[in-house]
Amino acid sequence: MRLTTLALLMLPTLAGAEEIAQVGVDWIGNDIVIEAVADPVVGGVTCHLAYFERSVLDRLSQGNWFEDPSNSAIQCAMTGPVDVGTLRPGRPEDVFSEGRSLLFKSLRVKRIYDDKNRVLIYLAHASELSEGSAKMSMSTVALPPDALGGPGAN
Template structure:
């Protein structure tokens, strides 16, 4: 019951849809590309690419439970964009996916830069004990006719 209540309190995060999987070596390691539509803004789709280790690589490296934090992101306008409900300058979660058995995830955050009329999307790893400097960023400029939230005082 507590888990259901907790799930209702958490913000709705986007679901990823796999677009492609590209083999990169003979051990079976892949680069996975996923499409992630922004569930709040609408009209923006991000493509996230990340490395996925094979079972053979996990066994040979001795690190069974963890994938690397490397990722790349590119976001594009795919329809009308509405930023009327966003809080300028406040990072908001768009997507999160586990990258190890415990405590490590790959995340996408959105930041609304109202002054420059841009949505900024940041892909980064999040770890409980140790942060990672590995990140990737993409921006989506807002058009003149789109709803613009008022900057916070």
């Protein structure tokens, strides 16, 4: 038990998501869920993540009880002052992760700082234990000259 607790404490702290809306897409109750995810490290950037959530009726009829599709879309915007001073350019960092199946599959958002072009890149993708997935979506946030940290900052 102590080893499990220690392992959980060592995981990076990821942003929590706030559900903004659910959009019904059919008569059996499948939805597209839209969540707001604030970047916990940079601050001043909020991403809106959309993904498909299967209904109980769909799960019963399809026989795949414990898994949602990996498809997602992401759009990010500057919503306040941005500080990139602690970021390492070109290094993908976890911002958000949410399970998409009982085990082994998750929807992730990673941040990559392009220091040369003064842009934050946010990549939403599926992560699976045994097979990678080509399903992804990307959004960029151009940084103003007054963003804290990096070249061009005051």
